[in-house]
Amino acid sequence: MxxxxxxxxxxxxxxxxxxxxxVVRALDDVSFDIQQGEFFGLLGPNGAGKxxxxxxxxxxxxxxxxxxxxxxxxxxxDYASARRKLGVVPQELVFDPFFSVREALRIQSGYFGIKKxxxxxxxxxxSLGLADKANANMRQLSxxxxxxxxxxxxxxxxxxxxxxxxxTAGVDVELRQTLWxxxxxxxxxxxxxxxxxxxxxxxxxxxxRIAMLKQGRMVALAQTSELLKAxxxxxxxxxIDSELPRHLADQARITGRIVQFPAHSAHEIEQYxxxxxxxxxxxxxxxxxxADLEDVFLDVMAEKAVEEPLELNLAGVAT
Ligand SMILES: Nc1ncnc2c1ncn2[C@@H]1O[C@H](COP(=O)(O)OP(=O)(O)O)[C@@H](O)[C@H]1O
Ligand SMILES: [Mg+2]
Numbered sequence: 001m002x003x004x005x006x007x008x009x010x011x012x013x014x015x016x017x018x019x020x021x022x023v024v025r026a027l028d029d030v031s032f033d034i035q036q037g038e039f040f041g042l043l044g045p046n047g048a049g050k051x052x053x054x055x056x057x058x059x060x061x062x063x064x065x066x067x068x069x070x071x072x073x074x075x076x077x078d079y080a081s082a083r084r085k086l087g088v089v090p091q092e093l094v095f096d097p098f099f100s101v102r103e104a105l106r107i108q109s110g111y112f113g114i115k116k117x118x119x120x121x122x123x124x125x126x127s128l129g130l131a132d133k134a135n136a137n138m139r140q141l142s143x144x145x146x147x148x149x150x151x152x153x154x155x156x157x158x159x160x161x162x163x164x165x166x167x168t169a170g171v172d173v174e175l176r177q178t179l180w181x182x183x184x185x186x187x188x189x190x191x192x193x194x195x196x197x198x199x200x201x202x203x204x205x206x207x208x209r210i211a212m213l214k215q216g217r218m219v220a221l222a223q224t225s226e227l228l229k230a231x232x233x234x235x236x237x238x239x240i241d242s243e244l245p246r247h248l249a250d251q252a253r254i255t256g257r258i259v260q261f262p263a264h265s266a267h268e269i270e271q272y273x274x275x276x277x278x279x280x281x282x283x284x285x286x287x288x289x290x291a292d293l294e295d296v297f298l299d300v301m302a303e304k305a306v307e308e309p310l311e312l313n314l315a316g317v318a319t
Contacts, residue, residue, distance in 0.1 A: 002033035003192035009066035026052040028216040041207030048213040087159030097139035112157040204293035231291035238283035
């Protein structure tokens, strides 16, 4: 039995403002399974539908069609059972400002019918670097600290399936390391992890398998190692002080002074360097590196044009 199963999940949002307003198809026939014990990455640009899919999984929102199960329990018809198996860290920071950290975690335990949970709560507090904040009021905490509490809250009932929606967006390096150490340990002990993140190096390091969403559709699903193998094998990277000629710029990824070209062979690399020389430009700090997950991601997102427009009935939309 898979840990999580998405079967033909679609989701449309209609504007609350008017019945005739725009309809957004946030998810379009998404199907995949996540096996027990996997560390699975769900990637996609902003607006791709990641949070919509997780909200449906968590029972916070209903799919327009399709079925979602957590270890065999349907998230709609068997909600309580599905919810108990899941620990969800939401993308948005939601918290009750009136309680201390420990109180918030006790209340969350009570919500799952767990009465004496202080041993596990203490372990969570220590593992997430929150031990000295146990009695602090939630509203006194920094954003990063609140994020840690959200993670602790999600784990308070020892869920077998852990879902994290952009848990490291805008948080410091220290929290990222603490968090990944802890989540990796839980994964080693058998928990299944579903993660969405903008940090592709995090996904590459942590996730054994990856799905990519673009405008609500699945455009990739593979082992991380397979995705990396399928990518253009090398990247030529250098710095340059002046602007590249148009025909070269069109093929490059440019970030400030840094120029990167995907290259499949030594010959291609030579050709790029010759073209730079011919244009009278000087490339500095030249290096050749293996393609990483970010290169793969950009390739996939550029290739897979979506045939149908997904935003329907756009007339009258206020922008
Ligand atoms: N509650 C909502 N009402 C209307 N549209 C929504 C709502 N939530 C998300 N959307 C739209 O659905 C699409 C997918 O959003 P989301 O699932 O948040 O993507 P992601 O998490 O990948 O950034 C976007 O176009 C977004 O604007
Ligand atoms: Mg999101």
